[in-house]
Amino acid sequence: MSEFDIAHGDDDGDDNDDPDDGYSALPKTAVYSGTGNFLDNDELTEVTFAQGVTSIPDFTFSGCSSLTAITIPESVTEIGVYAFSYCDSLTAINIPDGVTSIGERTFEGCSSLTAITIPDSVTTIGDGAFMRCSSLTAITIPDGVTKIGNFAFQGCSSLTAITIPIGVPDIGESTFKGCSSLTAITIPDGVTKIGEYAFEKCFSLTAITIPDRVTTISNGAFFGCSSLMAITNSDGVTMIGGGAFEGCSSLTAITIPDGVMMIGVGAFFECSSLTAITIPDGVTAIGEGAFAGCSSLTAITIPDSVRMIRDEAFQECSSVAAITIPDGVTTIGRFAFYGCSSLTAITIPDSVTSIGHFAFRDCSALTKLILSPAVSIGEDSFLNCTALIAAAADKNMPTVKDLLHYRWRRKPAVMERVTALLCLKGTWDHVEDQPGGLDSVKQKRMDGVEAPLRATETRDKIPKILWRVILEYL
Structure with missing residues (x-):
């Protein structure tokens, strides 16, 4: 028997292809004998299949866009890679019981x-095996499967x-990515x-439970799952990757x-519905943009173990409204708290040696620092x-001048509400610019005990020197 029997002739009624037609006619029906292929036919x-066919090689029916149905005989035990890829008119197909791997x-x-039955004999589903089967509504994966490939x-x-x-x-990576109806x-x-992006853009997924043995939630695992409201996490998780829950805009708590x-x-x-989060004691670094755009987040607890708050972490x-940065943090990155417009007070511990550009820019409610x-x-x-009406520093801080210089240069009226300066002992004569409403200055020793005022320490006699003081709004 030949590779296939052609049941398709030219339009002039004879049995041969007319060379003047400009092409050789492709078959509409065929009997497959186990060799050759119909790529892009x-x-x-x-x-139909000849008796005894045991395998369908790679790419055999790939791109057969008019093929609507096919029955694979029970003799077939192997189906190659891309064997039926882009048969975009195919509505149903059977996989015989002898097949162990879907390539x-x-x-x-x-x-x-719309439907496919995977037999119990299958143990492996290869990378991209059912990728972009956009009409497939349900599938049962048999219990014997031990590997589901990426995509x-x-x-x-x-x-x-x-x-x-x-x-x-x-x-695996992107295994269920874009399964937008998966609930x-x-x-x-x-x-x-x-794996990475495993459930990315599963827009209809509302809840998920992470089992106890899971240790890694990889980059983008639940990226863009905008209906996801609840996650039950495993205590065994040690790593939450970049963008793992990015854009989960319905998530309220985790x-x-x-x-x-x-x-x-x-x-x-941009987990914009997240209202509260507790960061556990073992965390040492909060990644760039980790909580940026969490516009409903009202409270954040940063543990003592954290050493670095990276760029844009809470932008x-x-x-x-309030946040305490623990002792041990050494770096606050660029834009770390940029646009935290409800933040009213913040304490930056002695361990911090660097505050990045724009770190607290546009914190328009910040009154105490x-x-x-x-x-x-x-x-x-x-x-x-x-x-901002209260700030703290001391005379060993040469860069605080820049802090207020930038702010005063652009907002010269901001400090007019300040009526008193509370200076650390030995720093009262280090005031460079006086707030317009200033009436008095008090000294305070490093141990917090106030020193008596001198008569010269009145508004009209305060010398102009570097800004290294504690301001109090009285």
Whole structure:
């Protein structure tokens, strides 16, 4: 028997292709004998198989865009990579019981495929096996499957539910990315890792439970899951990757497990409904933009273990009213608290040596600031902090002048409400610029005991020197 029997002739009624037609006619129906392929045959509508066919090689029916149905015989035990990819008219297909592996991208782009049955014999689903099967509404993965490849169900936008077998040890990269109709999924207890972008843009997913053996939630794992309201986290998680929950705009609360040591870049970026979060004691660094845009966040507890608050970490957390930076933090990055417009007070411990550019810019409600003695302050760190009426420093802080210089230069009337200066002992004669409403100056020793005022310490006799004082609004 030949590779296929052609049941398609030219329009002039004879049995041969007319060379004047400009092409050789492609078959509409064929009998497949196990060799050759029909790659990109957009005329093929029906295929039958010769007896004894055991395999369908790579790319055999790839791009057969008019093929609507196919019955694979029970003799077939192997289906190659891309074998039926982009058969975008195919609505249903059977996989025989003898098949043990569904190859890489075997059914990719079968956009009309609504249902498929995977037999119990299958143990492996390859990378991208059902990628972009956008009409697939349900699929049952048999219990014997131990590996689901990266991108396996990416773009299956009609898939509403799926159960992952207990033998699967990890969920690979982008496995369910873009499954926008997926409302529920059960992650089995055997899973230890959720791969990068595994559930990205699963817009309908409302809740998920992370089992106890999971240690890693990788970059972008739940990126853009905008309906996700609740996450039950495993105590075993030690790493939350960059952008892991970015754009989860319905998420109101989350518990970060005690074992987590690093919160990745943008991990909770624009989780705009998140109202409170507790960062566990083991965390040493808060990644860039980790909580940026969490506009409903009202309270943040930063543990003593944190050594660095990176750039943009809490940028535009516009509902946070107060925050305490623990002893041990050495660096506050650029834009770290930029636009925290409800923040009224902040204490920066002595351990902090560097505050980055624009770190507290546009904190328009900030009224009280306590600074460490040796801090280096970046340009415009406190620009547009128009409500600031109390600041603390001492005479060993040469860069505090820059802090107020930038602010006063742009907002010269801001300090007019200050009526008194409370200076550390030995610093009362270090005032460079006087607030317009200043009436008196008091000295305070380093131990906090006030020194008696001298008669010369009145508003008209205060010398102009460097700004290294504590301001009090009385």
